[in-house]
Amino acid sequence: MHLNINQAELISICPDPVIAVSRRGIVSVFNRSAESLLGYDAEAVIGKMNIRQIYPSHLEARKIMRLMMDEQMYGVGRIEGYETYVLNSRRERVPIRLSAAALMANGQYRGSVGFFHDMTRQKALETSLLKQSITDDLSGLFNQRHFYVQVASEMMRVKRYGGGLSLICIDLDGFKQVNDTLGHLEGDQIIRQIGRVLRDGLRDSDQAFRYGGDEFMLMLPNTSMEDACNLASRVRSLFNLECSYSPDALSHADVKVSMSLGVAACTEAEPVDYFIQKADMAMYSAKQAGGNCVKRFAEDKH
Numbered sequence: 001m002h003l004n005i006n007q008a009e010l011i012s013i014c015p016d017p018v019i020a021v022s023r024r025g026i027v028s029v030f031n032r033s034a035e036s037l038l039g040y041d042a043e044a045v046i047g048k049m050n051i052r053q054i055y056p057s058h059l060e061a062r063k064i065m066r067l068m069m070d071e072q073m074y075g076v077g078r079i080e081g082y083e084t085y086v087l088n089s090r091r092e093r094v095p096i097r098l099s100a101a102a103l104m105a106n107g108q109y110r111g112s113v114g115f116f117h118d119m120t121r122q123k124a125l126e127t128s129l130l131k132q133s134i135t136d137d138l139s140g141l142f143n144q145r146h147f148y149v150q151v152a153s154e155m156m157r158v159k160r161y162g163g164g165l166s167l168i169c170i171d172l173d174g175f176k177q178v179n180d181t182l183g184h185l186e187g188d189q190i191i192r193q194i195g196r197v198l199r200d201g202l203r204d205s206d207q208a209f210r211y212g213g214d215e216f217m218l219m220l221p222n223t224s225m226e227d228a229c230n231l232a233s234r235v236r237s238l239f240n241l242e243c244s245y246s247p248d249a250l251s252h253a254d255v256k257v258s259m260s261l262g263v264a265a266c267t268e269a270e271p272v273d274y275f276i277q278k279a280d281m282a283m284y285s286a287k288q289a290g291g292n293c294v295k296r297f298a299e300d301k302h
């Protein structure tokens with residue numbers, strides 16, 4: 001089948017943004033998809049705008065040029081699927097995947113033509129999948145896998161730059177009874193409520209994780225043992241205030257749920273597992289003391 005369509009029309013209707021530039025980078029082709037991706041009218045940019053203006057920096061524009069002329073990367077005069085950003089007319093960053101070819105004549109570089117595939121939806125999907133992979137669905141807090149990654153990375157920071165790091169280990173008291181007496185759904189409600197309490201009670205630099213079924217961890221960078229103990233007490237009070245089955249609640253239910261909290265501060269030389277274990281041991285001391293209280297890890301006692 002013969003398609004009766006000329007090249008200009010082909011470029012104009014191409015669903016991917018197409019931009020061609022002269023040797024000096026002045027835009028010479030700017031199709032409809034480029035207009036909608038970048039928010040400029042073709043008329044306003046053709047012959048007027050330099051392609052460098054749509055890249056996030058001059059450094060990035062130079063890098064793209066270098067890549068195109070590098071023999072090793074994609075072959076001289078080509079770029080295939082290079083991921084970068086461009087700036088739209090509102091100076092917002094738009095993720096794109098760039099494929100481009102140099103226009104050569106008599107061995108001289110005369111300009112280039114690029115296909116700027118919009119990656120906004122794909123990047124949003126990647127971000128959402130990444131978020132899902134580190135989040136616990138029920139509580140909305142970070143999950144255990146993310147906890148190990150974050151603690152290890154924070155301990156590296158402490159080793160390198162100093163500054164404190166504390167952990168609060170939280171385990172619920174009497175939670176099994178909630179499930180057994182009021183049902184699993186009511187138990188789930190409490191986990192959700194804890195998610196809210198922990199998120200609301202923390203600074204931006206602190207992070208809350210669901211560590212196990214009814215066990216949670218708070219990681220507090222640049223926080224001393226003293227300050228972490230104060231925060232643990234605040235979290236305990238906040239939970240008792242909010243939860244309808246807490247020992248402080250006026251609920252007539254026989255079931256009582258509270259928190260046992262253990263606090264540990266990291267020392268520079270200790271392994272990650274031991275730091276976590278210290279918070280866990282302190283929490284266990286709180287449980288042994290009857291629950292609904294905060295205990296700190298003390299080396300001499302354990």
Ligand SMILES: Nc1nc2c(ncn2[C@@H]2O[C@H](COP(=O)(O)OP(=O)(O)OP(=O)(O)O)[C@@H](O)[C@H]2O)c(=O)[nH]1
Nearest residue numbers: 171172173174175176177179184185187188213214
């Ligand atoms: N509803 C609900 N229950 C859960 C979930 N994950 C774990 N559990 C329950 O949490 C309970 C944890 O058991 P325990 O650690 O003995 O609970 P506890 O009664 O607080 O006992 P102590 O920790 O010894 O004070 C079990 O009944 C689990 O089935 C969950 O996602 N939803």
